[in-house]
Amino acid sequence: MSKIKKDYEHTFFGKLERWIAGENDVFYEDPEPMALEEREKKAGHNYLAYLEQIPDVGYSYEKAKAYHYIYRILTVLMGVFIVGTLLYVVYFLPPFGDADNPVNNEVSRRYIEKGMEETGAVNIVAGMILDYRAFDTFGESNVLFIAASAVLLLLKAGDGAKTAKSQKEIGMKEDVILQRVTFILSPMLFLFGIYVILNGHLSPGGGFSGGAIIGGSLILFRNSYGYEAIEQFFTEKTFQNCTLIALGFYCLAKSYSFFTGANHLNSHIPLGTPGDIFSAGLILPLNIAVGIVVACTMYSFYALFSKGGI
């Protein structure tokens, strides 16, 4: 009797009944444990091969497998469908590179013709993102900040679990050639980043690209000299304080500018002569603040990923 019942439970209708009764994954059975272990054994020490041989989900049930293939095919079809519809839409869009397109309207005219006069920035894009549309940019630096906080929360090794293993730097090797090259390259990269930030309103670049370059130079330095060397001047405390001061300044400065703007007050910020380093009102300080935030964030991303702590 019980055997019949057991057999029934493995048929489609038995499973359907159990599924209706609320068992979630009757169609989603485990792979045989032996097969799983064997596959891992077969992969041996070659890690990448191991990654590739991670077993497909153990749909021992044929229909679930079929469903899986249908899902794959449907997704490809969906991708093709989306590309097709978008291509069809592209056919009706305004032609590429034409000066009479709807996007080239009074807004861009004002940015180009009055931009330098109103914002003091020679680089029109910098003037646009840090003055005309500064609220977007404010949101953007907050995206970066919140992502950095989330990564910090996820990857920060617990304070109690500071064992040797969690402190171990990943992929650290003493390498003379690397150290020599870094010794020359890293300060130059750092300087170049500062140049890009300070000239953000005069030439291509600005806080984001310059900050990323500085972050890159810090990553390079850490990679060749190890985190002990960089810990002498950059710790988690530094990261937190720098980010707080830079973002806080950004927030206050922009609040001031928004408030005066909306209430039709004079903001009393001198614009200076366009073309000078010290010009363009708030754009230079804001670029510096953004640069600091981006540099700290980029470096801390790397540090958190490689060691689990800044």
Place this chain on the structure above:
Amino acid sequence: MLEHFLENGEVVTSVILFGIGLAALLLHKNLIKKIIGLNIMDTAAYLFLAAQGYIEGRGAPIVTDGVTRMDAYINPIPSGLVLTGIVVSVSVTALMLALTVCLYQKYHSLNMDYIIMKMRKEEE
């Protein structure tokens, strides 16, 4: 039709890339590939936007020699928007990679389906 597509090469490419990225984001079981797909999708959208700002025969939007006529420079707005977008996508990428590392620590796999299966097994 083909001629129109050839003239609008940037836009067509960006649309195709968008489709590839979206399919990879949905289809791939491997988390790293999913994140690469996400990045491809985002950059495709940015390429689309940047292509809209381009105007044949005009210069980059940086005032040179004090010329502030509209017909000297391309449209600066798409560049500004894309600049914002790039930073958003790098933040999201970092967060997803951090989640991947955490998932690998717990389940020793990068395969999303396998991870879900293992999680359900552990829960029972």
Place this chain on the structure above:
Amino acid sequence: MLTAFKFVMFFGLIVCALSACLARRLLISVAIFMSYSVIMSILWVVLKSPDLAITEAAVGAGVTSVLFFVTLKRIRAIGEDEKHE
């Protein structure tokens, strides 16, 4: 000349995107993605947006790829730790 160059880049972008998604090894996939970003930043120079090009080169090709690499390294380290235990 420039048009031909652009079409080579479009082709390169699509090939890179496809092969980054289909490559069998993750490391290769990430490397291809890096070259995708570089091509993209060159394309932005051609589209007269130097701001974007410099940002994409620093952020997209630089930091994002480094993050991918360091993630792979971290995962490998975790995997090796598991094996030794």
Place this chain on the structure above:
Amino acid sequence: MEFVCNFPFFSIMVSMFSGVISSVLKGKKARNLGVAVNGIVIVLSAATLAYVMSTGESFVYTMGHYTAPWGNEIRVGVLEALTATFFSFVMLLSVLGGMKHLSRELEDRSLGMYFLFLNLMLGAILALIYTNDIFTAYVFIEINTIAACGLIMVRKTGPVYVAATRYMIMSLMGSGLFLIGVCILYTVTGHLLMPNIQESVKMLMLRGEYHIPLLMVIILITAGLAIKSGLYPFHSWMPAAYGFSLPSSSAILSGLVSKSYIFLLIKIIYRVVGKDTILGSDIIKVLFAFSVFAIILGSVGAIREKDIRYMNAYSSVAQIGYVYMGIGLGSRAGMVAAMFHILVHAATKSLLFISAEGLSQASGHTYRIQELKGAGYRSRLAGIGFTVGAFSLVGIPLFGGFISKISFAVAATEDPRKVVLVFIVIAISTLLNAIYFVRTVIIIYTPAAASEKSRRVKLGAAGCTAITVFAAVNFILGLFSGPFIGAIKQGIAMFQ
């Protein structure tokens, strides 16, 4: 300009700034700061609401020195102010309701982080509500997504990571579609500010240009926001995300985050695309069809669940279906009903999540419905709260849910083709809701074995206040719905 016009801007900036400061504070201090800022935001929003109601006009606040098509701006009308007040109020109560659980579950550092995410999320939700610029909306959508992911994963266990990853993947797909939609919209209109876009769209419709790209824009933006808010076929991430996270997080995620996307969608329908354009397209019918599936299948999913948190999550799927049904009716009455249901559901679902947590604490931290027997006696207030929430969502008179169901039915009578279907759907869904909610209520009030009776659990002052106020809000929405519906009608009239 009156000084009170600055308040929406202040509330956004204060919550963002406090989020930045929270990064260096210790857990308890960050918590106090977060709660204080939330209180300030409620006061500011309420003052704005009073001001806007008294003048009867919306106003535009420029973010910077440049007006309409050149700079960013935010726009404040009655509907925005009402939603902002209500949402910040619900957020404060959800945090208070889960406070005990938060302090117990999270270590000091994570608590600080939790409030960092919460403050930034509050700022992002306010910015999404007030924004008048579609690209700003995209940036703040991303902040909202990351903050929501942070709220889910703050617990740091395996299932939570899986839930957060699935949530992120679906959300990022939604943002990608939204972004490309915004790009195409910018291409054909040349503007990013909502009133300017609307003007250009009107012109384009008159001239019959770019018809297909505009249709595609509507599809992409609607699809993106529908995915992010968890409309039926895209709901797969919801149960895990709501089920595994902390009760405050589940309450905020289901009550506010998904609703803020729907609010943005309503705003885009009215203020960007234009109501007439969207009614002329078939999108609205597709939304209606999906919403019908969502209502029925979400309820069926809830019946199948044995875990009380999952049951609540599936019930959210059904309720979001209701909101989309209101939008899908395509009439102003339908939109009013949808907005009112957003408010009702925000209050009710938060109440359900928080009191479910209270019930499970009284039953030895189990979440299985069968094991909650007699929990209503052990934790009386949580039992009452759950009953109020359940009755409200079933649609029993006196409660808020009843009014919203009536509004949906009344709105449906305007459209003779949909009225029968809507009535049938509401009837079936009420029946299904009754099955799983009344079943649960009966179980929690079934006397348990004598040995378990003694185990009483205190909710704490904050939790008691939260549940009491939430229940009171439910009664207020049910008994005195007039002013709310009036304000929503006034607000929607201002949108045009």
